[in-house]
């Protein structure tokens with residue numbers, strides 16, 4: 515077994531008007547005594563002033579020596595001054611640069627992985643950001659020269675569940691047309707490989723959820739299960755992956771909680787996120803699978819109201835930091 519030295523995690527500042535600065539400072543207070551969870555944040559030092567002692571660093575490796583005493587901040591230029599709770603589109607270029615820099619640190623093995631603070635997607639779209647979210651943007655940044663971007667898979671971890679998504683930020687009406695047997699096979703392979711590599715499960719058991727009520731009742735109330743999902747499950751089983759046919763969406767998460775499955779692949783964003791957020795509103799983590807770098811995130815958004823009121827909770831960010839560190843450890847042990 516190879517053991518490479520631990521690296522700090524790179525946190526992005528996220529939307530500076532959102533909860534990111536407050537939860538980052540709060541996470542530092544709670545984690546500063548755990549050197550295995552050392553991190554630095556890429557952002558404007560002023561964002562954290564008054565919430566934590568701040569130390570500017572000039573390279574990711576400086577964070578390890580600083581973390582116990584102060585929040586290590588790698589300064590990002592040109593972050594406009596914003597008010598908590600007051601989104602400001604002029605911050606968009608800096609928000610995007612922080613994500614790009616953190617990803618480059620992880621790709622260069624200067625950071626063990628990246629943990630992204632929440633962004634306001636509509637605000638970024640309004641300034642021309644061409645990606646649905648971090649998931650697809652980080653994948654784009656991970657593309658090798660001349661090669662297509664790796665296919666990223668969003669998985670939520672929380673409340674005793676792991677739930678990967680077959681479709682993410684698309685209209686519900688577009689979901690049936692977006693489901694495709696070959697794509698579900700590729701998705702199942704990515705989820706199975708990640709559960710082994712990053713979560714230490716030698717032979718993970720995975721379930722597809724159905725799209726239609728009762729998983730389509732044998733094609734009588736929707737045929738995506740018999741036409742698309744079950745054929746993908748069959749092909750995955752032929753590849754040696756323990757994959758169920760489509761299970762009814764109203765029971766598959768209870769089955770997973772009871773121990774029948776290590777992960778569920780949900781067909782839509784809300785089908786997957788509702789059980790995780792209902793079971794674990796504060797502690798859920800969003801993980802991107804299928805990338806050469808570790809990337810996690812809190813599963814909540816910018817929470818402008820909590821940012822303005824000073825009531826933002828760091829629980830989900832802390833869970834995201836813990837999970838990223840565990841995944842980075844697993845990859846260091848078996849690169």
Ligand SMILES: NC(=O)C1=CN([C@@H]2O[C@H](COP(=O)(O)OP(=O)(O)OC[C@H]3O[C@@H](n4cnc5c(N)ncnc54)[C@H](O)[C@@H]3O)[C@@H](O)[C@H]2O)C=CC1
Pocket residue numbers: 533537631632633634635636648800811812813814815816817818819820825826827828829830
């Ligand atoms: N990973 C990311 O960057 C994500 C970004 N978003 C973005 O967040 C923005 C706001 O989305 P919403 O649907 O309002 O979801 P939200 O998660 O920001 O807020 C929903 C409710 O939960 C509360 N809440 C969320 N996190 C909290 C925390 N840490 N502490 C205390 N209260 C908290 C909020 O105050 C609000 O009442 C959107 O622009 C969306 O694009 C949403 C989800 C993930």
Ligand SMILES: NCC(=O)COP(=O)(O)O
Pocket residue numbers: 646647648649650787800811813
């Ligand atoms: N609802 C989850 C979400 O919006 C996270 O998206 P991403 O920014 O992690 O791609």
